[in-house]
Amino acid sequence: MQQLVQGIHRFQREQFSHDKKLFETLVEGQHPLALFITCSDSRIDPSRLTQTKPGELFIQRTAGNIVPPYGSILGGEAATIEYAVTALKVRDIVICGHSHCGAMAGLLSPEAVSNMPAVRAYLQHAEATRRIVEENYSHLLSDPAKRLTLTVEENVLVQLESLRTHPSVAAAIGRGDLKLHGWVYKFETGDVFAFDPDQSQFLPLQDVASPVSEQQRILPPI
Amino acid sequence: MQQLVQGIHRFQREQFSHDKKLFETLVEGQHPLALFITCSDSRIDPSRLTQTKPGELFIQRTAGNIVPPYGSILGGEAATIEYAVTALKVRDIVICGHSHCGAMAGLLSPEAVSNMPAVRAYLQHAEATRRIVEENYSHLLSDPAKRLTLTVEENVLVQLESLRTHPSVAAAIGRGDLKLHGWVYKFETGDVFAFDPDQSQFLPLQDVASPVSEQQRILPPI
Amino acid sequence: MQQLVQGIHRFQREQFSHDKKLFETLVEGQHPLALFITCSDSRIDPSRLTQTKPGELFIQRTAGNIVPPYGSILGGEAATIEYAVTALKVRDIVICGHSHCGAMAGLLSPEAVSNMPAVRAYLQHAEATRRIVEENYSHLLSDPAKRLTLTVEENVLVQLESLRTHPSVAAAIGRGDLKLHGWVYKFETGDVFAFDPDQSQFLPLQDVASPVSEQQRILPPI
Amino acid sequence: MQQLVQGIHRFQREQFSHDKKLFETLVEGQHPLALFITCSDSRIDPSRLTQTKPGELFIQRTAGNIVPPYGSILGGEAATIEYAVTALKVRDIVICGHSHCGAMAGLLSPEAVSNMPAVRAYLQHAEATRRIVEENYSHLLSDPAKRLTLTVEENVLVQLESLRTHPSVAAAIGRGDLKLHGWVYKFETGDVFAFDPDQSQFLPLQDVASPVSEQQRILPPI
Amino acid sequence: MQQLVQGIHRFQREQFSHDKKLFETLVEGQHPLALFITCSDSRIDPSRLTQTKPGELFIQRTAGNIVPPYGSILGGEAATIEYAVTALKVRDIVICGHSHCGAMAGLLSPEAVSNMPAVRAYLQHAEATRRIVEENYSHLLSDPAKRLTLTVEENVLVQLESLRTHPSVAAAIGRGDLKLHGWVYKFETGDVFAFDPDQSQFLPLQDVASPVSEQQRILPPI
Amino acid sequence: MQQLVQGIHRFQREQFSHDKKLFETLVEGQHPLALFITCSDSRIDPSRLTQTKPGELFIQRTAGNIVPPYGSILGGEAATIEYAVTALKVRDIVICGHSHCGAMAGLLSPEAVSNMPAVRAYLQHAEATRRIVEENYSHLLSDPAKRLTLTVEENVLVQLESLRTHPSVAAAIGRGDLKLHGWVYKFETGDVFAFDPDQSQFLPLQDVASPVSEQQRILPPI
């Protein structure tokens, strides 16, 4: 804790004066660019990765960047998402998985989390991920590293489906006010991969992000 | 989104090479100093505030830095806490509230979140906070700013109580392996206040943090 | 009841002998063509509509043809879907809404179901439908009939999203073994409309049904 | 799917004109004779079995004709039952089990549904059935066919008890407005057996159905 | 508290020596005569009422002597009942309501418990009671005292139905090992009324209690 | 049952006339001294132990004197506690464990309750107890009696933490209106031990009870 406390004092002495003006403006309220959903993993720093300043990213972090479907438990994830879309009117949501994710490793090796009942319970919201990997990628059993990477990717897509069941999200997508993005961050190389729905693959992030959900329903002419 | 993507590319070009070595080490695993639980609010950046580097802070963020008691829903909060304590063996957990918190404002003004049913549901885990403020601080009704500040403070204490119901936390406290800390971050001044159990007050963070829970049960001599 | 009992006796006297052979074969087990999810409404008869014989349609019926997302309650819908996909290996699932649906009318007029708490609770799984209609189709308020029709249509799409969160469904779609179909049955004209994902509209059912979900993820070459 | 679509077109061409008048009347609303609760099994067709026309049977179908007790999950079953009794004022509810039921077979052989967690979870609402069979009929272990038949029968009685916990049902029975019936349909012979409360046995369905619940409380004279 | 502590010291000084032998025998284990379920109300003392000694009554007490149906929440009531029937093999269960019950008064006057959300939530397990009284006894609105008495009586019957959904109870009744009893205790007169299933009324408790559930299913001869 | 009925008749004949006056006063309402939470165990009689009369103790009893944290299930425990604190304004709550508790024995030996799923589920609210004992007292494995005693003690403390999460309790403690007490009753010796927060130990109950929670937050001067 000593280090944290000293870090805060350093922040107060050396950095705060730089940001003072910005922070004073932010007293009026926040208008973040996006909701960024990622893992609690200490190796991931969304603000540093995206080079954003305070006020720019609304951030949700739980183990495994999991998004339980709406109605399932009405826990912190549902509230945070609803607040971001309804109150803050964010126009983009990114779900960002990452390499070497311990939660996804636990999904593949239940015995590794056998003494963690709350983790096991939460991973049931990634049961679709587990089943996809088990049933459709059995040939990867011999390559654990590739299997974990694929699990991280599939889990981003599964959680995006789950995100669509949230009423605020469904309604905002329906009128073209919200776009969803599925990313994987490989922290050891600094690479970010984005799911490209046209190619149905994760590809290196381009200058122009192509979101996962573009399709809007054509309203019947009335 | 354009800004986020460009930020990432800037990170990759300008910053990653600095951290490359660190990130490569982190492939082996994470050993964070602490679990830091705070709000999703875009104005809060725990890593910047504590001047920590990747790998140092395991971070949980949902609206209002709420910690549902164990067993209540077994959602992301329970899993993240259990993973931090059991798998990563963190020795400190900080719950950090913040000034101008929209979730706490919603707790005091339910009509402000009337069209956000998931937010309303989640705020039930801060019902003790709401009731403490309503029943014990009715004289603050005429001073909304002070009332919100007090609500943020009381909520940190309420969530700390809730945190103690998590089995991994209770067991680690019991053997002296874990300490809990209740903080409030006033982002517009850069100040951080810590709850001091001896004085039963929030005081400016000292160089030596005094945790909320020090008491350990004396084992009966056997 | 008298009528039901007499109907059964008529069935036994007049019809059973026709089907006897079929029923005897079915003792060995069922191999239905599809899982058909529709409303409990007495005006809908899926077998009659599709002219199918015993053994051909696995049928799930609750008020409003609602499919709670996976993990939400693990009730009858989740079990029935999982059994159809995993045990019976159906290759198609149809969600079929219908005209003049009382459940959807209740969704639009909560006061109509104010003395039915279980109905109200269940309709929370159609909250996305309600919110889409309220937020995106406010111009329909003056045309209740069209508004109800649209609600029925949107609800079929919402429940399809929900259906995708079921692990057995997600995995089977992922490997191309399952297709989803969204239909609306207008019983007073006998018309059936199917959602066409290319045109993003409900269109009269064609001879060749075009399912909603065709997209399969391209597996990375390994 | 081809077959379903062609069946619908055949229905539209050949049968709809017969029923056109009936369907047009039904636009005004439904007044079903009864709520019929049965299994999703494709071999069961309640309308065919009872020789009823559209508008006559309100039908609930999930795997195993299970009725979770009220309050347990407030899922589709509770809503459908409440709607039938409160909104449609049906005067009879039939729970109809059937021979060779896969859900009941799964109840007796949990290993058969070990890869179907949602089925396993739902079968907990038939835990009383399982326990009755295990504890009270151990002598049937050597006769699996008879044991399955008995399980189907006991399950109908267990689900009837569960049905009585639904407030709308309890209140309607209390004033003599609703009767409950427990049936088992042996599809391979066309036989239907009804539980006779006086004889405490399932007996071939008589011309006059004797319902399970006749007892009404005698109101104290006031 | 002073009074409680002094009472304990008086018990230790004056009474314990009398019971010492009994208590020492009870170290070996308990073999209670019955499970007695009653309200937490301070005016009710089941041991005094029944003149039983330590070891004779297994007692469950929550507000309103409510028994949530099985599966509904798996809380303390389900566990206590299951333990009594399965581990202790009690042969009788009494649900005993009482006059002037505050929980039942709250059921009739929701505004009286409007600031008690947990009480309101728990009373949903007496929703059938509320609905029976509201729908079937509207003529009692002008006589609040009689209406409360009737509510207490009906609630005992409703909770008995709920009790039957517990698997251990259903199985033990099925084999004749367990009997259920519905009682109402009027503490101001000392009277106890028992529900008589034959007469469908509450009658003064007779020397020979006639239980509510006697019916056992006749096993088919095999 | 015979014995219970005869006991009641003896109570009516021999004892009621003594208490008649008291009972008639109690018709007006109850004003209990405390809420007493203890196990359902038949060997425990709280009124006898504390030598209290009808009207003096509000009593909650479920297996293992467990108090699920607030929000967890909103079952009978939450309602009873809320009613005691909010409606009856009790100023003390005692949680009283006891020697030879079967529920705590089941916590230590899950195989002993393997055929009692509801008991197993309820014991999850004592998971913190189990984990404390397993992780922090492994040296007691060789002394089962001492280990059970310690489990009973730790469980009282765990349930006290859980009790603090209940909003009515947290608010009343915050303003000094409520004190919590943790006791263990050794029925075979008549001893009662109370947790002393200063010494962090269970000690023989003194004439002046020192409650567990005395600390009140110092309100900031305004």
Ligand SMILES: [Zn+2]
């Ligand atoms: Zn991770």
Ligand SMILES: [Zn+2]
């Ligand atoms: Zn905040």
Ligand SMILES: [Zn+2]
């Ligand atoms: Zn409908």
Ligand SMILES: [Zn+2]
């Ligand atoms: Zn079946």
Ligand SMILES: [Zn+2]
């Ligand atoms: Zn009462």
Ligand SMILES: [Zn+2]
């Ligand atoms: Zn006990």
